[in-house]
Structure formats: structure tokens, C-alpha cells
Amino acid sequence: MATDITQAAPDQVGEINKYDFRTVTEGVFKAEKGISAKIVAQISEMKGEPGWMRDFRLKSFEIFESKPMPKWGGALDLNFQDIYYYLKPADHQGKTWDDVPAEIKETFEKLGIPEAERKFLSGVKAQFESEVVYGSLQEDLGKQGVLFTDTDTAVKEHPDLLREYFGKIIPPNDNKFAALNSAVWSGGSFIYIPKGVKIEFPLQAYFRINAENMGQFERTLIIVDEGAEVHYVEGCTAPMYSTESLHSAVVEVVCKKGSRCRYTTIQNWANNIYNLVTKRAMAYQDATMEWVDGNLGSRLTMKYPAVYMMEPGARGEILSIAFSGAKQHQDAGAKLVHCAPNTTGQIISKSISKNGGRSSYRGLVRVEKGATNTKCNVVCDALILDPESRSDTYPYIEVAEQDVSIGHEASVSRIGEEQMFYLTSRGLTEAEASTMIVNGFIEPLVKELPMEYAVEMNRLIQLQMEGSVG
């Protein structure tokens, strides 16, 4: 297999985007283009799956076919028959980076994953196209019973634990793209944190789409047992092609009594990716679930991380940042469902639109009957950088109880001329000044990130502001 990593795709010459490079690799197996029951069965067979999973996939495929495309959100000009649903990049998963095929290893080195792993991570999964090609976990965590594998391995090695929750938090019939993922899923992380185990450093997964017209459908399940704590981080990138690719993940999280889970996403998809992801967590008694969601890049993102607060004392927090540049639409938001008394929720959403980009906040707060004494606060702020760009807010609030406190604040602002003049009069260029104002705008969220990710987030925003991605 030849390695030819070019710095930049031809249409991006002269602009710096370290994510926009293509790795030339044949892979070891590529399913035919398009989707059918035959392809779904073939994927299951390739993976050597048990019958129950094969049946789950085929049933999900039927649901996928029966559901219409969503009529809301953004424009979905997707041809499902023009996508590759499964590409196996390597014949086995590496336990050390030296076990990973050279050109794929080089890809992740360029993305800085092995370096980050050495510096500040408890464990790493690296997925290339459809499969996880590298996995590690600190030895002492393994000894404490922490499981951190790819989901395919979990089907084989931990079937009972997996089946208890797999497809239960987000059933295939939840929405068309959850059904699609359930039919063709591959890769993703399976995490189990045993009772009382608190992991100090984050576990990280990195998802890389490399091939043209590739669909990536990872499936992640995180189970945080009673009193346990974990911080999981995912990063996602892809090179730029002229045709569309699809990323459609399903992420299920269970936070048991008194546990705490923070799930941080920093994605910087190329502008040709449709990113249609379903993420949902169930938080039980006194448990805290936090989604920190940084959405950059993609043609269209539709993603609304959800927390269902199932028992008293549960807490759900969602912080999201969306950045839309030219020809991009971020339809992002959050969903909080209060199913029990004394539950607390918070949504903070910040969006930035530039060069004709469009950002929408779409959020739901629902208080079920019996969920008394609940509190929920929603803040969404939008910053629009030029007259061509657009921001919309779609807040939905459904309350079936009296004794609740719900706050909602929304603001839309444009970068002020006075702010620009003030900063430029002190020697900053216009570009530097607007980047500084934008970074200031998202600072309340970025300061919640661990330092390394805060630096990364600021750098990504800077790249967007320089227009090298847009």
C-alpha cells in the first residue's frame, strides 16, 4: 500500500488546513456502493456477528426504509445509494501504534493523537473509516474493571452487559438516521466504568473519514455505574471532497445513581459532510450528565444531545458552540427531559455565523407530569459576523407541572463597529480583532474545557476566522 499524504487538496492550495489531507490506502474490504438488505447482511457477516445482532440490523433497515426524510432542520440533498456504507481499513486492531498500518498511523500522527495520548489521556480509540484501528487503555484502569473497547469487540466479549442497554436508550425507530445507524453501524466506543471508579484523565476517541463518498456510522455506548466518574472526548475530521459524505452516529449514555459523565465533542468536519447524529443520556438518581458540544465544519449538522433525568436529583447540562461558515448550516441544540422531581437542567448555546453561514438553535425542555420542583435554565446567544449570515432560534418548552422554574434567554448580536474600532486602534488588524471578539464570545464555554481542548478549540475558531476552512 502506497503512502501519499499531500499537504492540501488541489482546491485548497495556498490555504492552511491541517485536516485537509488524503491518505492513499486501499483498505482490506470495501462493500459495494449503496444500501440494501444484502449489504446490511454482508456487513454483519464480515464482522462474524451473532444472530441477534444480524436480526437487529435487518429490522432496523426495514424501519429506515419505512421512515420518511425529516421535513424540518436543514436541506438534506442526500442520495443514500451514492454512499459506501462499510470500508474495513485494516485486518486487525493495533494495541500499539506500530501495529497500525503505516499510512493510517501517519494520519493519526498528523492529527496529534499519539502525542495527546502520551501527554494527558487515560485511553484512546482511533477509528479510520468503518473500524477502530487502534485502542489503548491505561493498565491500572483495566485492573479496576474499566472497559474501553470498540463496540464490535464488546458484542463478542461483553454481550450481556451490552445488550442490557444497546438500542434501549435510542431505539432504531427513534428517527430515520438512528435506524440507518442501527442497520449499518460499525466501530464506536464501548465504555463501562465500574461502581465508584473515578477516572482522572479523559478517554478519547478520534473519528477520521478519509475516503470519498464514505459513510461513517459509529455506535457508542457508555455505562457509568453508581458513583463512578468519566470524561469522554471525541474528535472528528475528514478531508475535503467535491461530493458529499455522511456521518451518522448514535451515542447512548447511562449514568447510574450518583455518577457523573461528561461527553465532549470537538468536531471539525470538512464542508461536504452531512453530520446527522443522535445522542442521548439517561441520568438516574443524583447523577450528572454533561454534554459539551463543539460543532465546526460540515455541510449540515443536525444534532441535539439529550439528557433524560429519570430519577430525583438528576442533573443535565448541555453546553454547545456552533460555527457556520460559507455554505454551512448548523442546526444544533439540546433536549432536556425532566421525568422526576427535583431535577435540574441547563442549556447554554452559543452560535457564530459568518460568510453567509446559517446557525439554528433548536432546543426542547420538557417537564413530565410528576416532575415537581424542577429547575431549568436556557441561554442561547448568537453572534452574526456579516449581513449575509443568518441565525434562528427554535425553542420548544412543554411543561406538564405547576411547581417548576424555567428560564429562557436568547440574544442575537452583530460584531459592533465600536468594538472593532477599539481593538484596531490598539494595533490589532481587523482579522485579529474579530477573532478576538469571537473567542471572547465563546470564552464562557471554552473555559469549561480541559486546557488542551480549550487551546484546540481556540485554534479551530481561528482557522475558521481565517477562512481557511470555509
Next chain:
Amino acid sequence: MIDTLVIRDLHVSVEGKPILRGVNLEMKRGETHALMGPNGSGKSTLGLAIMGHPNYEVTNGTIELNGENLVEMSPDQRARAGVFLAFQRPVAIPGVKLADFLRHATTNVRRPDRKEGEELIPMREFRKELKGNMEQLQMDVEFARRYVNDGFSGGEMKRAEILQLAMLQPKFAILDETDSGLDADAVRLASESIAEIGREKMGLLIITHHDKLLVHNPPEFTHVMLGGRLVETGGIELANELHNEGYERIRKAYPDADAENQAMLEKEVTQPVG
């Protein structure tokens, strides 16, 4: 060669309305000039026009720093060339820490040829200098972590402006009512700081209604603005006269300019132009 700032026949309009109608002013680095005048006479407009505010259109005339016309330059190029404006009402930049902003600004001004994305001045060096200046201004070092002008009191804003002046060390600085909104002690501190930072090294154009700032920074020249023109120039005795006796004599001596001033003041009720 001594640095010079020369303004010739400067006409400035805001949204098509003329505010400055032929201002002439010459300053040398190391000199202190006081700019006085009644409300609405165009003092702040002169400061904003020198700095290059996009809403202040120069319709005629030049502003030359060592022979280079600033009118052709963007505000950041003017800053790099060595011009500084301490704002009367500085705007808040939420989420941007004063120290981060100031490190960036200081780097750009000291290295005028710096390209975007190149290294900033070393953190250690910057912090040391910042701390020294903050101590001199009797500012808590923690203050540098706050967001630029966000929730600052009037006094804090003015002190933050003086701190920036100290860090950026311009050739020429315009101080637009840097003494307003301060109590007596704060004015004394601000005046002393400005004297210490700038008096010898910079050309200062001090816009003020009061004389407190001028006690510590006695001007070699006092200019009186009325109706968008500098109608009279004198020494420190003129500043003292205006402070003690007001503008009656000036208004009577220049009735045309006074009429224009009244007209602008009436417009200012709906459209503040400073």
C-alpha cells in the same frame, strides 16, 4: 529628528454632517497640548478622526506623522505608526481578558511588521512589564484577568486606558477626558501617572474640561475649539483663564464659530457626535 504630528485644514463629517471645519495643529513629541472648548465643539471628533474611526469621514485636509498621511491608513496601521487615543467611553469586549488583549496589542505596536499568526512577545517578559506598570498605577494585578472594560467602573475604565498608554508607549497620545468620572484622588493618581509615563517621551493632546489633569501636566500650548475650528492658541495662562472664567470671552470674540457650535449642539441632542 523630532517626531511631528501636523494637521492641516482638516474637515471631518459624520453621516454627511460637517463637524470639523478646517483644523490646523502642529505638535512635536515631548510637548503637551491642552485642547479645550465647550460641549459639542468637536474635541472628541478630532481625536476619533486622528485615530481613524470609520464613521468620521475626512472630507479635506491631512494628518501627517513625520510626513506620512495617516488619513490613508487603517486604525491598526496608525497605532503601529505610534498614535494612541485614550477613549472617553471605552467599549466592553466580553470574554476577552485585558492581559491577552494587551499582549497582542503590545506585540503588534512594537513589531509593526509582524504578520498575523507570528509569535507574541514572550509571556514572562510581558507579565513583568505589565505588573510593573500596574503597580505604578496602584492597580491589583488580578485586574488584568478581567474582561476588557466589562463591568468596569468609570474609574477602572480610565485607569485601564492609562495602563494601555503605558504599555504601548506611543509617539503621540490623545487623552479624551481621561479625568472625567474620577474622584479627586483618582484624578491626582491618573495625572501623576500620565506625567510619569508620557510627559517627556510623548506628544500629548489632552482634551479636558477641568484643570486638574493640567496641574500635573502643564501644557506648553492651549488650543480652544469652537464650532469645529481651533479659534485661539495660547500658553498655560489661556487654560487657566478658561478654567476660571469660562468661554464667554471666546464666544463673543468668534460669533460665527459660536453660532455653528450652537447648531451642532442642537443636533447632538438626537445624534451624539462628541
